[in-house]
Amino acid sequence: TAGDGILKAALASPDIKKIHVMTRRVTPRMEEGAASGKIQLTLHTNYLDYTAIREHIAEADAVYWAIGVSSIGMDEKTYGMIHVDFPMRFVEAWRSVSTKADISFHYISSSDISADSSAMWAREKVRAEESLFKIAQNSNLSVIAYRPDYIGPTQEGARLGQNVLYWFFAPVGAAVKATQIGQTMLEVTARGTEFDNGKKFGTRSIIRYSDAYEARKR
Numbered sequence: 001t002a003g004d005g006i007l008k009a010a011l012a013s014p015d016i017k018k019i020h021v022m023t024r025r026v027t028p029r030m031e032e033g034a035a036s037g038k039i040q041l042t043l044h045t046n047y048l049d050y051t052a053i054r055e056h057i058a059e060a061d062a063v064y065w066a067i068g069v070s071s072i073g074m075d076e077k078t079y080g081m082i083h084v085d086f087p088m089r090f091v092e093a094w095r096s097v098s099t100k101a102d103i104s105f106h107y108i109s110s111s112d113i114s115a116d117s118s119a120m121w122a123r124e125k126v127r128a129e130e131s132l133f134k135i136a137q138n139s140n141l142s143v144i145a146y147r148p149d150y151i152g153p154t155q156e157g158a159r160l161g162q163n164v165l166y167w168f169f170a171p172v173g174a175a176v177k178a179t180q181i182g183q184t185m186l187e188v189t190a191r192g193t194e195f196d197n198g199k200k201f202g203t204r205s206i207i208r209y210s211d212a213y214e215a216r217k218r
Helices: 002-012 028-036 051-058 076-097 120-136 160-172 178-190 203-217
Strands: 019-023 039-043 062-065 103-108 141-147 150-152 175-177 200-202
Touching (some): 002 019, 002 028, 019 028, 019 051, 028 039, 039 051, 051 076, 062 076, 076 103, 076 141, 103 120, 103 178, 141 178, 150 178, 160 175, 175 178, 175 203, 178 203, 200 203
Parallel strands (some): 062 103, 103 141, 150 175
């Protein structure tokens, strides 16, 4: 859900010249972007090993990470591997090949999380944030965390139930569109070092910076 919205925002941005999409499966939006020449598509299945794509990731100025799964029916070890180990291994590989002065990693976390939560997924999201922030300390890398409440899908990918939930939560400021997350990531990236490593954006901040992005484009 989030990844499709982020990609849609990036494809629509005139500031983005090239998008590297690393994915296990190809979507219609990816195919459309690849056909236009804006997307370089790379099929990748082992998210613990990035040796085969080192030259691709070396080119990146910013990475928008949207890999994740629901915790329903998921054991803690597997959930932690996907949400903590996958991005950590990527960041380690990226830092080892990047020669750019400033790079940024944008991680989709979640609202209502804490290290002492009774919910496994909430503890693991905190562990992911803290691990990523720590590895970026005193380096050319900054890690930004996005903590949305409910994420509404793109129009093209929406199901009826998802739309209902979005319009239920949106009036009380507890929902954000996936494209708004993408626009906020683009806005934060454009502002460079204005945001320090470890910065966190909640739903209201995501909406505010998405609005700022749209205003700047006008």
